[in-house]
Amino acid sequence: MKFGVIVFPGSNCDHDAYHVISKHVGQPVDFIWHRETDLSTYDAVIIPGGFSYGDYLRAGALARFSPVMNSVKEFAAKGNLVLGICNGFQILCEAGLLPGALIRNRDLHFICDYVDVRVENTDTPFTHELKVGSVLRMPIAHAEGNYVCDDDTFAELQRDRRIIMRYCDANGETTEASNPNGSRDHIAGICNRARNVMGLMPHPERACEDLLGSSDGREVFRSLAGTLAAAA
Amino acid sequence: MSLAVPKHKMKAKVYVTLKPSVLDPQGKAIKHSVQLLGFESVSDIRQGKYFEVAMGNGVTEEKARDEATRLAHEVLSNPIIEDFRVEIEE
Numbered sequence: 001m002k003f004g005v006i007v008f009p010g011s012n013c014d015h016d017a018y019h020v021i022s023k024h025v026g027q028p029v030d031f032i033w034h035r036e037t038d039l040s041t042y043d044a045v046i047i048p049g050g051f052s053y054g055d056y057l058r059a060g061a062l063a064r065f066s067p068v069m070n071s072v073k074e075f076a077a078k079g080n081l082v083l084g085i086c087n088g089f090q091i092l093c094e095a096g097l098l099p100g101a102l103i104r105n106r107d108l109h110f111i112c113d114y115v116d117v118r119v120e121n122t123d124t125p126f127t128h129e130l131k132v133g134s135v136l137r138m139p140i141a142h143a144e145g146n147y148v149c150d151d152d153t154f155a156e157l158q159r160d161r162r163i164i165m166r167y168c169d170a171n172g173e174t175t176e177a178s179n180p181n182g183s184r185d186h187i188a189g190i191c192n193r194a195r196n197v198m199g200l201m202p203h204p205e206r207a208c209e210d211l212l213g214s215s216d217g218r219e220v221f222r223s224l225a226g227t228l229a230a231a232a
Numbered sequence: 233m234s235l236a237v238p239k240h241k242m243k244a245k246v247y248v249t250l251k252p253s254v255l256d257p258q259g260k261a262i263k264h265s266v267q268l269l270g271f272e273s274v275s276d277i278r279q280g281k282y283f284e285v286a287m288g289n290g291v292t293e294e295k296a297r298d299e300a301t302r303l304a305h306e307v308l309s310n311p312i313i314e315d316f317r318v319e320i321e322e
Contacts, residue, residue: 057307057308058310061307061310065307093312094310100312101310101312101313103250103254103255103313104256104257104258105257106255106257107257108257108258108261146255148254148255148312148313149312150312182255
């Protein structure tokens, strides 16, 4: 199984993702420059965090037009796994691979902090190693993480259980104070209809080393690898 | 030379604004400061974006409007959260 980490000008969590795949998942992984278009040798693609194109226009808005994104769309349409983290989530929304949009945080601040998120659905390729209701501690680092969508989209996300993680407190309660950015219904991560594309604002790849504060994010990558191993 | 070719270059002005239903924390913060400064008549401020798009030689007004509208829809705005308005001038 082979992973690819897409690198845009301004990506800055690409090396974290690469590190996790090579060290903790123990699988081959390549950096994929955004001008490349051939994803045929990969089984899963990670769109990492950062500030692609300096967040100009809107976060993720210009990255969507990079040549690699057409290939990512085709890759996803074939059912391959795509994980977008932070800026990666914003890019997936701008590209129309995930519904809704991520706008300026409710309180305007760029938030760089640890948050707790509750796992809402484990029936996905990205979360099946986790338990519903379990609380993960992961960092966030964003100014535009406030998830918005229209009522019809929201109803569909709820009905199809496509809200994968929600911001919560340490006890797993979704209190107002535990919603860092004002996201609709505490949404921290969602997936597409086919459940092979997931976007997350928190950074699981930066929560894989106890030395750095948390290793809860490893379960996401273990799930991903488990899915690919089962399919092989 | 055809008489239909305009002498001046067209310019498109594109205004992008958040939909009324979308919270605008930046506009809110500006409004707060402005009211502290004593601008008593101000009841609300919404922040948006403004683009000036220069068109090439010989582009007709109709073509300029079509392209600017498509540009605004596909790139300059995110239709999920934003509205836009296009004005064309010579």
